[in-house]
């Protein structure tokens with residue numbers, strides 16, 4: 001009830017704020033109007049920048065390039081006597097096309113390399129603007145027909161700001177937003193649960209560029225003049241980033257708070273402190289970075305202050321609120337919504353033909369051939385570094401094998417992407433769990449359901465996720481961030497997330513290591529249950545033979561990348577090559593049945 005009231009009060013406060021801003025241009029003060037106009041433009045820029053940084057985790061230092069291209073395209077069209085709306089449309093289309101073109105080379109890069117490459121866009125665009133004189137008028141810039149458009153530009157900027165905020169809210173709840181968040185947390189894990197990352201990255205860059213272009217066009221319209229240095233200068237490159245980081249990146253209100261506080265501070269310093277205003281402005285940013293590293297909205301005093309504390313709420317806190325009813329409804333052992341798919345004829349579910357994976361001179365997997373029938377549980381053993389995880393990576397297309405073929409239900413996986421392999425029905429866990437740390441347990445499991453073979457809406461995915469959460473015995477942690485879980489809980493979560501891919505083949509990588517015997521037993525029972533009840537085929541990499549012994553139909557042993565044994569566990573552990581691989585040449589036969597851990601972790 002109180003959440004509903006808060007929600008209503010929030011919308012009413014928002015509507016009142018927009019109405020108040022709407023009357024500013026009629027206040028008779030061009031100074032205030034142009035100041036607020038600058039803030040509105042800065043918000044559009046900062047928030048659209050944060051769709052890439054805060055939501056997807058990529059720092060784009062070239063956002064101003066889209067602002068500048070938008071400003072130029074709009075101005076050139078307007079000078080060519082095209083109407084305002086068409087000129088704005090031209091600016092959006094030209095910038096969107098540029099962003100699409102840039103997405104391909106830029107998104108081949110990650111982390112710092114991506115940031116530096118985007119920073120290079122600005123000097124590049126500046127040089128082009130100076131030298132493509134017949135189009136851009138070079139250093140003289142473009143002079144627009146003189147007109148008093150402050151009021152109109154202001155009202156349009158206000159409308160675009162509202163749209164920007166609405167898009168931000170939509171992104172937060174949409175599948176697209178979940179794709180962005182999964183990429184931010186772990187791009188590879190996102191792909192292996194079915195998220196096709198390339199189009200998502202392109203879309204968000206184009207979306208962000210279009211809003212940047214509108215901001216540039218409106219600013220150019222209002223100023224009646226642009227030149228290369230003002231729209232592409234390196235000195236502006238960090239402005240959106242500074243504003244967002246100042247307020248709180250990834251928070252709904254973070255960019256707006258950063259823009260307002262920094263713009264007001266800058267204006268105050270400009271009026272009151274002559275000479276040192278730039279230095280003091282820089283110092284303030286430095287101090288905020290030092291003492292409030294997540295931005296002012298994440299600071300303790302904001303989180304403790306009534307009325308404004310809601311502004312600093314993180315995404316998972318909003319999700320916690322909406323998950324409330326779901327959590328209380330989850331009771332009893334509901335069956336997992338996985339359709340049982342039994343074997344078709346005698347064809348193996350997974351077949352490897354001479355699969356080889358080489359890293360330079362290091363042959364991690366050496367011409368491995370094997371067949372696994374549907375419904376089998378197969379243990380994969382071998383000493384540390386023998387190539388077990390690499391073999392999993394070859395099957396799930398994390399690596400493209402150097403040679404050989406992987407066939408899944410008769411289909412050659414060569415050329416498929418990781419997300420396509422996940423959608424075909426291959427789920428996996430990682431040796432060191434890789435949950436989406438800043439998303440809730442429920443969201444972690446909902447993501448594969450949103451991007452599976454039959455994609456669900458976020459709402460349905462969240463509902464369906466409850467059965468998997470319950471299966472993992474994490475109902476009491478439903479609304480908590482995954483990075484708050486213990487190692488054992490993370491393993492349980494990742495196992496459930498892999499199951500939420502509704503796999504026909506489940507690749508389980510050392511899920512039992514570091515667990516108590518009771519916890520190991522639980523995993524053993526779960527693996528047996530998903531095979532018996534849902535027909536899921538399992539390959540389990542494990543060093544704990546006593547765990548494997550309870551559930552596997554057979555084991556396959558690797559040594560230095562080569563397959564050296566394939567058979568019943570009791571036979572394989574007596575094999576001399578297996579023993580010497582694990583324990584050295586003087587090894588004695590291993591007695592299974594005791595809780596021994598052979599080999600590594």
Ligand SMILES: Nc1ncnc2c1ncn2[C@@H]1O[C@H](COP(=O)(O)OP(=O)(O)OP(=O)(O)O)[C@@H](O)[C@H]1O
Pocket residue numbers: 359362363364382383384385386387388389390391431600
């Ligand atoms: N991306 C990579 N680049 C270079 N070498 C790699 C890469 N991935 C794996 N290797 C090498 O391949 C070999 C096999 O490693 P892998 O992780 O598959 O072994 P493992 O059997 O899973 O070991 P563990 O039991 O310790 O997990 C090792 O020598 C490892 O260093």
